[in-house]
Amino acid sequence: MRVGSTITARRPGAMFAGFAAAALVLAGCSSAEGAGTTDGGDDVANEVSEIEIEDNEGTKTVPSPPNSVVALDNRTFEALNSWGVELSAAARSLMPETNSMANDESIPDVGNHREPNLETIVAAEPDVVISGQRFTDFNDQIAELVPDATLIDLEPREGEDFDEELRRQTLTLGELFQKQDEAQALVDDFDSSIERVEKAYDEGTSVMAVNTSGGNINYLAPTVGRTLGPVFDIFDFSPALEVDDASDDHQGDDISVEAIADSNPDLILVMDRDAAVASDEDGYTPANALIEKSPALQNVGAVKDGNIVIMPEDTYTNEGIQTYTEFFNSLADALESGKGASSDDNTEK
Template sequence: MPAAILTASGLLFAGYSASGADDAAKSSGSSSTIEIEDNSGSQTVATPPSSVVALDNRTFETLASWDIELSAAAVSLMPDTISYTKDDSIIDIGTHNEPDLEAIVAAEPDLVINGQRFTQHEDKIAELVPDATIVNLEPREGEPFTDELIRQTTTLGEIFGKQDEAQQLVSEFESSIKRVQAAYDSSATVMAVTTTGGEIGYIAPSIGRTLGPLYDTFGLTPALEVADGGSGDQGDDISVEAIASSNPDWILVMDRDAAIAADDPSYSPAADVLEGSAALANVTAVQDKQIVYMPADTYTNESIQTYTEFFNAFADALEATK
């Protein structure tokens, strides 16, 4: 196991010493506080929190799987695969583009889980609910991405007394990472793309949205490196001719519209865009059916479970070529 993963996994067990006291507090109906580290430093968090607002879409699936009750959340940002979308008791804060931040006040939260798209609104949220603890565990730039997902999961486990459940998620995640690392041959070139509006966007190694960090995680060999690649959610403009010329052995895909526009009559599934392109017909990845798609809800999910599912799918495909 890579040292970075071992280090991150160790974070989980650091919180175990307090878990017994937390369980006792819950059984007696009382509450206590714990100290956790987030992107702003040390935070004092009431445990168990009495009113939770969730705004970071990386955390929605994890919280739902643990049956965490939410007072308010960015429900409009959730894919319908998240059970909270069917809970009318949750106050909907809306999306990050047009949020109803004042609605957070009505939830009287003692904990706000912020991050990703809602990070831009953190100062305003702090003004509106000054007595709430705002926890932001968005993966930090310059840190190994997989370690950051583990950090987020283990810290949430500490907050909600779900250390065992967090350990299970981390173990499954680490296993999926090891599977890809064992199966991938660095002589095989890889291109990561996103599709939206029937167009293909190039995802730059390391810095590109969602799939970019995986080049570092798995030591993937880029089929093509574009100067000044960005991190936008639609990727960088790229022509099908450029993809064809680079002839990747593998193509990794996030279908952006699958999460937000699948019901639109004009929606073009990523498989149609890539596998139906005459210009890409002779590309190795297309001919050998070595295209791996992220889960359909990835664009508005991006949880540790999402990546575990994708890594296992990638590992399955790699192992099938052995």
């Protein structure tokens, strides 16, 4: 197989879609100002309803659209931003610079999950708190601090198909914010990107997933590996290497580069963790440079043929449906073209 030179995923254009949403409008609608604005920025009077949604804890009744929203799950930030959802507080410290809300000082910052300021959530007087991923461990504390708010956690559940969980998350939030068409669009574009990869992938092509962090190349296991593990299940990829007791550690599993080389993958998929959290630090080396210049990997088929596809630079802090859509489209581009394309991103600094 010849995919071509290293390619880094880029953001696609507008997304359009079609997938069934799961939320039930309840009784009694009343007119009130909602949190949304038109595309032109004009205030709009949305019809506020109570709806039932299903999250990881069960059925919950929430106002739609909610008046005050706190967002903590970084899988959701890009969608909320693209929909124009106004936030009363958010974990802005977890937002990548690619999100315009990251530096919006008008949104109180809850901080990151290591040292969050949960009192910021209280001050926001939220109707809804969107938790998940890094903040899931704080759910009980948050519920105690804001008992009148509805906490929603749509983090992909263990044991469920990851792609279906991303669809569920997106469509449920679309119902909550009365952005059903926009949510549908994201899902349909996601589905199209999956179909492209399925058609282009040559069954039997061996695939390796790695994470680069701190100058190291670490292994990401099929299914359980952080971010890229579920991709093996979505596409039924043939893994170049499988190891016992693999983990979902955020830096990947520390196995020798020689072991990776011995597996001789045809295709290498990469998440550059440091591109999202340490690209401005001295000593940062982009993923493609680490892999292509590693002495142990020089004779690996994927490296010799340039069959390396790198996830978007902000992936580690932006792991939502749009990130995967972008990555899958870049992967499909490489597989379809047979020659890939160089990227101006992830070049050595």
